Amino acid sequence: MKKIVLLGSTGSIGANTLQLAADFPDRFQVVGLTAGSNNDKLLLQIRRFRPQVVALADEKAAERLRRQCRSRRDLKDLKIEILSGMEGLVRTATLDEADIVVSAIVGSAGLVPTFEAIRAKKPIALANKEPLVMAGAIIQEEARRRGVAILPVDSEHSAIFQSLSGQRRGDVHRLILTASGGPLLDLPLAKRRTIKPAQALKHPTWRMGTKITIDSATLMNKGLEVIEARWLFDIPPDRIDVVIHRQSIVHSMVEYRDGSVIAQMGIPDMRGPLAYALNYPERLPLGLPALDLTKVKALTFELPDHKKFPCLGYAYEALKTGGTMPAVLNAANEIAVAAYLSGRIGFLEIARLIRKTMDGHVPQAVKNLEDVLEADRWGRERAMKAIS
Amino acid sequence: MKKIVLLGSTGSIGANTLQLAADFPDRFQVVGLTAGSNNDKLLLQIRRFRPQVVALADEKAAERLRRQCRSRRDLKDLKIEILSGMEGLVRTATLDEADIVVSAIVGSAGLVPTFEAIRAKKPIALANKEPLVMAGAIIQEEARRRGVAILPVDSEHSAIFQSLSGQRRGDVHRLILTASGGPLLDLPLAKRRTIKPAQALKHPTWRMGTKITIDSATLMNKGLEVIEARWLFDIPPDRIDVVIHRQSIVHSMVEYRDGSVIAQMGIPDMRGPLAYALNYPERLPLGLPALDLTKVKALTFELPDHKKFPCLGYAYEALKTGGTMPAVLNAANEIAVAAYLSGRIGFLEIARLIRKTMDGHVPQAVKNLEDVLEADRWGRERAMKAIS
Numbered sequence: 001m002k003k004i005v006l007l008g009s010t011g012s013i014g015a016n017t018l019q020l021a022a023d024f025p026d027r028f029q030v031v032g033l034t035a036g037s038n039n040d041k042l043l044l045q046i047r048r049f050r051p052q053v054v055a056l057a058d059e060k061a062a063e064r065l066r067r068q069c070r071s072r073r074d075l076k077d078l079k080i081e082i083l084s085g086m087e088g089l090v091r092t093a094t095l096d097e098a099d100i101v102v103s104a105i106v107g108s109a110g111l112v113p114t115f116e117a118i119r120a121k122k123p124i125a126l127a128n129k130e131p132l133v134m135a136g137a138i139i140q141e142e143a144r145r146r147g148v149a150i151l152p153v154d155s156e157h158s159a160i161f162q163s164l165s166g167q168r169r170g171d172v173h174r175l176i177l178t179a180s181g182g183p184l185l186d187l188p189l190a191k192r193r194t195i196k197p198a199q200a201l202k203h204p205t206w207r208m209g210t211k212i213t214i215d216s217a218t219l220m221n222k223g224l225e226v227i228e229a230r231w232l233f234d235i236p237p238d239r240i241d242v243v244i245h246r247q248s249i250v251h252s253m254v255e256y257r258d259g260s261v262i263a264q265m266g267i268p269d270m271r272g273p274l275a276y277a278l279n280y281p282e283r284l285p286l287g288l289p290a291l292d293l294t295k296v297k298a299l300t301f302e303l304p305d306h307k308k309f310p311c312l313g314y315a316y317e318a319l320k321t322g323g324t325m326p327a328v329l330n331a332a333n334e335i336a337v338a339a340y341l342s343g344r345i346g347f348l349e350i351a352r353l354i355r356k357t358m359d360g361h362v363p364q365a366v367k368n369l370e371d372v373l374e375a376d377r378w379g380r381e382r383a384m385k386a387i388s
Numbered sequence: 389m390k391k392i393v394l395l396g397s398t399g400s401i402g403a404n405t406l407q408l409a410a411d412f413p414d415r416f417q418v419v420g421l422t423a424g425s426n427n428d429k430l431l432l433q434i435r436r437f438r439p440q441v442v443a444l445a446d447e448k449a450a451e452r453l454r455r456q457c458r459s460r461r462d463l464k465d466l467k468i469e470i471l472s473g474m475e476g477l478v479r480t481a482t483l484d485e486a487d488i489v490v491s492a493i494v495g496s497a498g499l500v501p502t503f504e505a506i507r508a509k510k511p512i513a514l515a516n517k518e519p520l521v522m523a524g525a526i527i528q529e530e531a532r533r534r535g536v537a538i539l540p541v542d543s544e545h546s547a548i549f550q551s552l553s554g555q556r557r558g559d560v561h562r563l564i565l566t567a568s569g570g571p572l573l574d575l576p577l578a579k580r581r582t583i584k585p586a587q588a589l590k591h592p593t594w595r596m597g598t599k600i601t602i603d604s605a606t607l608m609n610k611g612l613e614v615i616e617a618r619w620l621f622d623i624p625p626d627r628i629d630v631v632i633h634r635q636s637i638v639h640s641m642v643e644y645r646d647g648s649v650i651a652q653m654g655i656p657d658m659r660g661p662l663a664y665a666l667n668y669p670e671r672l673p674l675g676l677p678a679l680d681l682t683k684v685k686a687l688t689f690e691l692p693d694h695k696k697f698p699c700l701g702y703a704y705e706a707l708k709t710g711g712t713m714p715a716v717l718n719a720a721n722e723i724a725v726a727a728y729l730s731g732r733i734g735f736l737e738i739a740r741l742i743r744k745t746m747d748g749h750v751p752q753a754v755k756n757l758e759d760v761l762e763a764d765r766w767g768r769e770r771a772m773k774a775i776s
Contacts, residue, residue, distance in 0.1 A: 255679070257671050260660055266647050269647075286647055300687075
């Protein structure tokens with residue numbers, strides 16, 4: 001029985017994790033949950049999975065939850081500790097009982113709890129890109145020092161992880177990340193300016209949260225994945241390529257020095273990579289529909305158009321610059337996407353705002369987490385000022 | 389330095405093996421060669437690679453070679469032992485010095501030397517399908533007992549072998565062999581009757597010997613590969629599928645029980661799988677052109693048409709029947725292909741002759757190699773009688 005702490009239980013990865021816990025009750029037990037403030041969904045999860053500890057980032061939401069647990073008859077007999085704030089998240093992320101921590105908080109908010117879970121020697125199933133994007137070097141150094149496994153949950157990184165299985169690291173020549181191209185792939189440059197969020201949120205192959213879906217529309221998501229891959233697999237950026245693969249069947253590939261390419265494929269369903277990370281190295285019979293390539297018919301591959309998708313290049317640039325730059329790139333992107341979703345800026349301004357913020361940043365070396373958090377704050381403030 | 393004995397040096401796999409030995413002189417040394425009777429090519433190989441032992445199946449050819457080695461100035465100083473007949477092949481295949489034996493004799497003639505190499509505890513790089521097709525159970529039992537690794541050289545089986553790397557055997561759900569479909573894939577049934585060998589030998593993606601190219605045109609090659617896969621990977625026939633993949637880029641795949649599919653890809657060049665088998669588990673920098681999927685554009689997959697390609701079904705049937713039936717299938721096919729290539733029968737009669745020979749066979753259990761060789765003889769005689 002593997003005891004799971006789930007950071008970010010009310011998002012899309014959170015829901016899939018709990019689905020797996022429900023499907024395999026003899027393998028997984030949920031001992032801790034954290035969320036931002038979404039109480040209704042969380043109440044259902046608490047009732048169903050009966051965790052020992054729950055933490056909410058929002059203090060008031062935590063207080064409300066405590067009241068509900070005291071007053072509602074269906075929750076009264078639960079022995080549950082309800083924590084709050086960053087301290088509560090960290091205490092849950094480092095719970096003694098936990099055998100694995102699923103890091104599925106959206107955005108930079110997941111950085112500190114994930115880092116603390118690593119310091120507490122918890123294996124990590126990593127769905128949250130930002131810890132590695134913002135602080136890859138520090139996190140990997142910490143994980144190495146503590147002997148902690150970081151198992152990727154992103155379908156692309158899981159594909160690479162699976163394609164590296166049983167191979168010699170010295171034989172790896174290149175990682176090839178696939179990108180569906182998102183909902184706006186074929187939209188001409190001239191029409192991108194006026195794209196409304198509703199349209200940019202219509203992802204062709206994956207159902208995900210709003211932030212990551214907009215990141216797919218700008219290809220920033222792939223850029224963040226390039227940075228994540230660099231740290232997960234310890235490979236320089238000039239050996240990480242991106243190809244557009246509209247069908248989202250080939251989840252990513254590894255090219256070896258003999259010219260051989262190993263690819264991992266599957267229908268687009270997050271339960272695949274998630275279950276692989278949770279139950280590694282054994283695979284679970286997930287009951288997903290089998291991949292029938294004779295029905296898919298054709299798998300296609302194209303080079304990304306950097307004029308349409310400048311964000312991809314910005315991510316490579318930030319990665320090559322190093323230091324605090326990736327954290328600033330990420331911060332500016334989070335602010336820009338939120339501003340776009342709330343209608344304050346247009347679609348093309350997402351990239352412009354990131355460019356402007358990066359141009360205004362003098363990258364610093366990163367010695368510790370505080371340096372990263374400081375760069376994150378700086379990037380947010382700078383981007384917010386540029387909007388207003 | 390790995391010392392190689394190469395069984396079948398004058399064929400296509402033989403030439404590729406020697407090319408690798410020439411390209412990596414610090415890794416490979418050729419200590420033994422065998423061939424049928426092709427003296428001119430063999431003379432060049434002997435001069436270049438200076439093996440300790442050479443064996444020719446044909447006694448007269450061996451005698452001719454001995455004379456040449458004595459009389460030609462450029463060969464005089466070679467210390468070389470020239471053997472002949474099956475005894476000579478077996479002595480070469482079991483050479484004390486050999487670290488690995490490349491089994492690349494075409495057809496059933498490779499069975500005995502390969503079997504004896506296994507009994508002598510030599511790791512096998514297996515390009516010759518027939519040993520496993522004819523005598524899979526016996527050979528695998530012998531290899532298991534002696535702790536001998538059989539490393540596949542066929543691109544499909546190498547792809548599966550690579551796709552199984554680092555995975556748990558219990559998680560394997562299905563093997564998916566890809567088939568280019570050969571030169572006659574799109575030819576309507578009605579036009580297949582009159583196909584001349586010259587046309588059937590025009591393979592779209594692979595350059596191989598004549599026997600295997602005709603086997604590609606009938607899909608018998610894929611059928612033999614299904615049987616080979618069954619024994620190499622110890623998986624029942626109903627978990628081995630074949631899909632038509634015209635581009636020959638995805639060399640084969642493994643589906644796991646979580647729905648994940650691992651595939652191995654590359655440009656079609658035998659040096660890839662061959663080098664992987666020779667130098668396993670380390671990959672070599674072969675200097676082959678990189679696979680650029682954005683230039684290939686589309687990878688397509690189709691179900692095979694069993695009406696056009698009855699031989700594929702016959703192979704599954706022989707495998708499921710078991711015992712001596714696969715050896716009889718193979719024998720009838722060898723006779724039929726030779727008869728087709730020499731113009732004695734038409735293209736469609738290849739399948740008919742195999743069907744007829746199988747129908748006339750009462751399958752027996754196989755206890756030893758002699759049972760297999762007897763079934764092979766029976767199949768050949770029966771097929772030859774049917775032709776004349």
